[in-house]
Amino acid sequence: MELKSKNLLGLEGMKKEQIELILDTTETFKEILMRPIRKVPTLRGVTIVNLFYEPSTRTRISFELAEKRLSAELVNFSANTSSVQKGETLKDTVKNIEAMKIDIVVVRHPSPGAPHFIANCVDSSVINAGDGAHEHPTQALLDLFTLREKYKRLKGLKVAIVGDILHSRVARSNIWGLTTMGADVCVCGPSTLMPYEIEKMGVRVYSDLDKALDGRDVVMVLRIQLERQRSGLLPSLREYTNTFGITKERLKRLNKGFTIMHPGPLNRGVEITPEVADGPYSVILDQVTNGVATRMAILYLLSGGEKKLE
Amino acid sequence: MSRISNPEYDYIIACARIIDPESGLDKVGDIYIKGEKIVRIETEKLVLKKKKSKKANSVERIIDAEGKICCPGLIDIHTHLREPGREDEETIYTGSQSAVAGGFSTIFCMPNTQPPIDDQESVNFIYEKAKLAKCRVYPIACITVGRKGQQLTEMTDLKNAGAIGISDDGNPVSDSRILRHALEYAKMLDLQVISHCEDLNLSKDGVMHEGFVSTVLGLRGIPSLTEDVMVARDIKLAEFVGVKLHIAHVSTSGSVELIRQAKKRGLNITSEVTPHHFTLTDEAIKSFDTSCKVNPPLGTKKDVEAIIKGLKDGTIDCIATDHAPHSIEEKDVEFDSAPFGMIGLETALGLVITELVEKKHLSWIQAIAKLCTNPAKIFKLTQGKIKAGAPADLTIIDPKIEWEVDPSKLKSKSKNTPFRGWKLKGRAWMTIVNGKIVHKLK
Amino acid sequence: MAKPRPILIMDEKTLHRCLVRIAHEILERNKGAKNLAIIGIKTRGAYLAERIAKIINSIENVKVPVGLMDINLYRDDVQTKLEQPIIQKTEIMFDVKDKIIILVDDVLFTGRTIRAALDQIIDFGRPKSIQLAVLVDRGHRELPIRADYIGKNIPTSKHELVKVKIKEKDSEDSVSIVKERRDLR
Numbered sequence: 001m002e003l004k005s006k007n008l009l010g011l012e013g014m015k016k017e018q019i020e021l022i023l024d025t026t027e028t029f030k031e032i033l034m035r036p037i038r039k040v041p042t043l044r045g046v047t048i049v050n051l052f053y054e055p056s057t058r059t060r061i062s063f064e065l066a067e068k069r070l071s072a073e074l075v076n077f078s079a080n081t082s083s084v085q086k087g088e089t090l091k092d093t094v095k096n097i098e099a100m101k102i103d104i105v106v107v108r109h110p111s112p113g114a115p116h117f118i119a120n121c122v123d124s125s126v127i128n129a130g131d132g133a134h135e136h137p138t139q140a141l142l143d144l145f146t147l148r149e150k151y152k153r154l155k156g157l158k159v160a161i162v163g164d165i166l167h168s169r170v171a172r173s174n175i176w177g178l179t180t181m182g183a184d185v186c187v188c189g190p191s192t193l194m195p196y197e198i199e200k201m202g203v204r205v206y207s208d209l210d211k212a213l214d215g216r217d218v219v220m221v222l223r224i225q226l227e228r229q230r231s232g233l234l235p236s237l238r239e240y241t242n243t244f245g246i247t248k249e250r251l252k253r254l255n256k257g258f259t260i261m262h263p264g265p266l267n268r269g270v271e272i273t274p275e276v277a278d279g280p281y282s283v284i285l286d287q288v289t290n291g292v293a294t295r296m297a298i299l300y301l302l303s304g305g306e307k308k309l310e
Numbered sequence: 311m312s313r314i315s316n317p318e319y320d321y322i323i324a325c326a327r328i329i330d331p332e333s334g335l336d337k338v339g340d341i342y343i344k345g346e347k348i349v350r351i352e353t354e355k356l357v358l359k360k361k362k363s364k365k366a367n368s369v370e371r372i373i374d375a376e377g378k379i380c381c382p383g384l385i386d387i388h389t390h391l392r393e394p395g396r397e398d399e400e401t402i403y404t405g406s407q408s409a410v411a412g413g414f415s416t417i418f419c420m421p422n423t424q425p426p427i428d429d430q431e432s433v434n435f436i437y438e439k440a441k442l443a444k445c446r447v448y449p450i451a452c453i454t455v456g457r458k459g460q461q462l463t464e465m466t467d468l469k470n471a472g473a474i475g476i477s478d479d480g481n482p483v484s485d486s487r488i489l490r491h492a493l494e495y496a497k498m499l500d501l502q503v504i505s506h507c508e509d510l511n512l513s514k515d516g517v518m519h520e521g522f523v524s525t526v527l528g529l530r531g532i533p534s535l536t537e538d539v540m541v542a543r544d545i546k547l548a549e550f551v552g553v554k555l556h557i558a559h560v561s562t563s564g565s566v567e568l569i570r571q572a573k574k575r576g577l578n579i580t581s582e583v584t585p586h587h588f589t590l591t592d593e594a595i596k597s598f599d600t601s602c603k604v605n606p607p608l609g610t611k612k613d614v615e616a617i618i619k620g621l622k623d624g625t626i627d628c629i630a631t632d633h634a635p636h637s638i639e640e641k642d643v644e645f646d647s648a649p650f651g652m653i654g655l656e657t658a659l660g661l662v663i664t665e666l667v668e669k670k671h672l673s674w675i676q677a678i679a680k681l682c683t684n685p686a687k688i689f690k691l692t693q694g695k696i697k698a699g700a701p702a703d704l705t706i707i708d709p710k711i712e713w714e715v716d717p718s719k720l721k722s723k724s725k726n727t728p729f730r731g732w733k734l735k736g737r738a739w740m741t742i743v744n745g746k747i748v749h750k751l752k
Numbered sequence: 753m754a755k756p757r758p759i760l761i762m763d764e765k766t767l768h769r770c771l772v773r774i775a776h777e778i779l780e781r782n783k784g785a786k787n788l789a790i791i792g793i794k795t796r797g798a799y800l801a802e803r804i805a806k807i808i809n810s811i812e813n814v815k816v817p818v819g820l821m822d823i824n825l826y827r828d829d830v831q832t833k834l835e836q837p838i839i840q841k842t843e844i845m846f847d848v849k850d851k852i853i854i855l856v857d858d859v860l861f862t863g864r865t866i867r868a869a870l871d872q873i874i875d876f877g878r879p880k881s882i883q884l885a886v887l888v889d890r891g892h893r894e895l896p897i898r899a900d901y902i903g904k905n906i907p908t909s910k911h912e913l914v915k916v917k918i919k920e921k922d923s924e925d926s927v928s929i930v931k932e933r934r935d936l937r
Binding site: 012090091109110111112113114116117131132133134135169172195196197198200201 | 597
Binding site for chain 3: 021024025027028029031032035036037039040041042300301
């Protein structure tokens, strides 16, 4: 089994077997992270650029670590330090980068489809590290891995995704990934932050948090941003916290052995209480550890062999 | 063509299937042209048959159009020619080349140029440039100064200079009070107002139709409501003022229904739709193709069905291209940053035939009416009919030819079309403006 | 074209005798099983490693730690291989530091796999020494590597394929040669 893909742009349309291959490979790489020397020479001679057009700490560091542990050469490019502000278009930037003989482009961009655009411009492999509200496939894969590690299965797992679904790429990628793997997914959030016809993605929609949490194994809590209040989508964060904040009290409705996840960064006391975030059922820090292993697996799988057409 | 002057005619379009929706004519016949006028339509004694039997005079002055359709020259009431300001994308001249290649003998150009066509001087400028154009070019002038929606333009001057109508196209007149006054003033001058219906607060920074596809792609949506509420408002204002109003580029099922109801109430509301809005849906954006980024955005299947129904029952009067050229540099960017618009002059007729006539949604006579007769009526043009004494503006269509859209072969200066590689049926074989052959398909 | 016929070189009994001899040689050279650890290269080397450990246990009554290793991440041809290998887990549950490591593989050919294995072991720590045991040495080395314990030397041509079958995986124990497989890389 091979990934049979040059790029990782999203989980929409990805097959179950492909996801399984990534998760299985991640397991191997997780073991490497436990060794005294957490590094393998696999991607020696491979050059990777981390193209970040949006501030990101977690994802960028996670990719950097994954690249370093695979012995790849890496270049970091972030929007505020480059010529982007001088009016250079994305296409120019990417063409320049390719002229530098880059093998893999990891891209984070505020505009949906930017990684697809880049993939059309260059021969390098492109990994989507988050494009606007579209997809964040590596985050979803690490979430899947974390859940599979804990429950030994994904099929039939009951997952609730809670928060600002409208603006969340993490939600979209997780919905595709989880439903493909046979999990039962529902989404919950204020009606103003629920995208149009989201139910067609194969999820149930709730605006009542208690109903959404009833009998669930996993809660994925999404970050809520103050901006939503300013743009008229929410009356106030205070009201959001009262209605959709994940508190210890709410957890009672969940199944035994439940799990709390959050893609980070956390707004403690807003979408999640510190007590819940730090509780024994929280895998938020495992998510971070698994992030490196997942990204190593993806980099390895995309770099291997002859370049295959999608 | 022979130079020998003939008292009766200069040349004859022979044996074409003549379709003139105005008179209801749909018959094989000959059209005699002299100078700038149509002088005779003969459906009985056909010249080619006579020639074949008698082997008489030279056949040089006869255009053999057997198997082709001859209709009034097509009229596109909605184009963007980018001159003045963005001559790198299109000029009045290149736009007219594109128009005649697509079968259009008359085009209207929208005033959202740089600077906008909001005074007499600018209208004169367009007419000056149009002298060299391949087809008739009529400017539409602004409703408000600088298309800012605040101060009315000098409409009397604009009308006297030859503005064919007024519109702030690209922008709505958001302030209802201003639009009311604009309608009142235009009514006084009998100037046709064309409304771009968009509630800017609802569309905000949306880039595509709000629906399941925008949900999946994470692109900011423009709800159908954006158009619907403004169509409703504009109809109400027109009704109150008692003036005719033309609604540009209808794209939603909701606004089709609003216009249908308005017409039922006897209001003088007319409307147009673009070929892309009856051909494509938001699904076309799934690959983030920026050439599909248009305003109003491509809707859903339901919208396309409603538009086709509206075309069938006469709710939608005209088909207009909203030809919007953009440079490659501007369109070859991430979806959010790309400008709205696609070119359409050279694909419009092919799409009408392929998508509407071939699929039996419209008869030939209905389709042609929406491309010339109705626009001519709404804007009170003398062309748009085949009649002795009328201007010799004619389009000869090859209804059977199959061709592939190749952007590099298009006459337009810009190439932003999503129809690259599409196989279309039917194409303009010859375009005649004022008696002059300005386009002939090789 | 007819499928080339394999030529049997070793059957189950011969294979077992080889392993017993190798086990004895290891104990002889290292003066017992003290401080020994065995690491097998996946997949067939891993089974051989476990068998050698078992034999040592039966001779000396000492349990020698066994580790299993996937060397694919240390290959020098990851980028160029047509088929991407599936990475299996490496399981070395003991500290390699100051141990005498017996590295076990089925076939010694170019030496590149062993090079990768040596690098990987050293990334786990600094062993006292590493010794190499192989079931078959077929020659054609591309690196300066030699085996300390060899089951059988089989001179081959480059186009031949040495096929090792191990019961745990292939339901029989055997070594055979398949001739003239030019399509093999």
